[in-house]
Amino acid sequence: MKTIEPFLQQPHHADLVEEYCALDTAEDKLTWLMERPALHPEIPVAMRTAEARIPGCLSGLWLQGESTDNLYHFSCASESEVVQGIGSLLCDLYSGRSRQEILAIGSTFATALTLDGLLTITRRRAVSSIISFILHRASGKDVQPEGPHQRAA
DSSP states (O other): OOOSGGGOOSHHHHHHHHHHHTOOSHHHHHHHHHHGGGGSOOOOGGGOOTTTBOTTOTTOEEEEEEEETTEEEEEEEESSHHHHHHHHHHHHHHTTBOHHHHHHHTTHHHHHTTHHHHSOHHHHHHHHHHHHHHHHHHTTOOSOOOSGGGSOO
């Protein structure tokens, strides 16, 4: 199993992971995730376009990513509190990083944070879609990847 220690260089990222990992139960972690959107800027309603929507997500999931000064910044919006919370966490953890850092991290955060064990298969697909979008954007491609992992979120 990959570890996330090499990717926690910035205090903000380390604090988020430490706070999440300190929670004892799955219920505590889900509650914490659902409270995160209040701390994270959402994509404005006007920018929730068809191009920003992740195809096939049942609860509606919109993602944006942009690069400024060679660092990427991601934001999301969802009709589901759980998906919004997960998206907010992942956007925070991948934001403020270079293309090389993001591609080196890959899906390590989701694995190390054991998000898969906490979520239903539908929500795991949302995690996969979010990470796939982030990695695809960091690879320099503007078109969203297509694949079976994006059928439902």
